[in-house]
Amino acid sequence: MARPLPLILAQAPGRPVDDLAGFTSDVERRVKLRAPGALVVYPELHLGESAPGVTAAPKTAAEPLDGKRDAVLSDLAGDLGIWLVPGSVYERGADGRVYNTTPVYSPKGERLAAYRKICPWRPYETIASGNRFEVVTLDGVGCIGLSICYDTWFPEISRHLAWMGAELIVNVVRTPTSDRAQEVVLSRANAITNQVFVASVNSAAPSGIGRSLVVDPQGTVRAETVDAGDSTLTDVIDLDEVSNVRHYGTAGLNRVWEQFRPGDAPLELPLYGGRIDPATWNAARTTEEPAR
Structure with a gap:
């Protein structure tokens, strides 16, 4: 048995908040000639800039989750027949606060879920914190968990997503700073300790410094970018590898989910x-x- 999931990871520079037409064209370009039913992922706050490399003011850029942007993204996923994670966006909640939120859309053009970043990068990020973990079932494929940038530094978040059934943790990132080197290590560590796939998708310059990667449940880097350039990282992962590694053990030895009886x-x-x-x-x- 195999459960293949094609990945199209867009290491792209950010776009202006209202550039939905440009985003649509970019997704179409990257998806062209790729496998149908792919999971397409963009970086954190990809549609969230006021100028190249400059994040927009959250209160100015935010809109309700079910606004114009949501309708465009839903239609785009449906038209292309893809699972779409458009990075994260500024969401104005019903409580009046602004959240850094990652929505997920299905090939049927439905928004399946929306995850609010639990751990904003304090003190630099001033948005409100989310308060719930989010996993999404991709019908006929498997389960993914959502995290945003700094979330990856907190092992409890990845652990809980794996406990909830995530076989792939999608971590959307906007890191222009030198600690990307540590984030790469943490992506591998979270994959190893939870025996899951991890896809960490960073922005391209000038919004970020790249180094996007896909890690398998044994902690092996399957695919990665080597610089901060605008590029498309592709792979096809088999989600059955998660159950295989958990059954036989990492390196054929370690079965962390069977530690306690x-x-x-x-x-x-x-x-x-x-x-x-x-x-x-x-x-x-x-x-x-x-x-x-």
């Missing part, structure tokens, strides 16, 4: 005011003990 003593987690309970460590666990 029913009957083991719970481990208190004073850091969170909670605990690891072996009975719920693996949400997908069956009642049978796995063979070793």
Whole structure:
């Protein structure tokens, strides 16, 4: 069995907030001659600039999630028959606050989900924080989890997405700073410790410094860009590799989701005011003990 998912990752410079026509043309150009049903991903705040490389003021750029922008993006995904993650956008919530939000659209032209960034880059990013994790089921393919840039520095976020069923974590990024080197390491670490695919898509210059990459559940870099240029990173991943690695172990050895067994003593987690309970460590666990 195999569950292939074509990826089209756009390491692109940002665009003006209202340049939906230009964005549509860019998506069409990158998707041309590619596999149907691909997952197309753009960087953080791709449609969020006031000038080349300059992020727009959040309150000025924000609009409700179901506004004009949403209709254009829905139609675009439907017309091209793709799963579309257009990066993230400034969303004006019903509570009047502004969020950094990643929507996901289906090949049927439906918005399936929207994830609000849980960990804005403090003190530089002044938008409100999201308060829920988000995974999305791609019908007939598998499950992806959503994270935005600085979220990748917090292992709890990737862990929870994997626990919720994510087989691929899509991390949209806008990093123009020297810590991109650490983010590359963290992408591999999050893939290894959670045995999932990770796709980290950074902006091209002048909005970011590139170095986008795809990492497999063993932590191996499958594909990457080598500079900050505008480029399209493509790959076809098999989501069944997640279950294979979890069954046989990373490097044929380590099975982190089978570490705790029913009957083991719970481990208190004073850091969170909670605990690891072996009975719920693996949400997908069956009642049978796995063979070793």
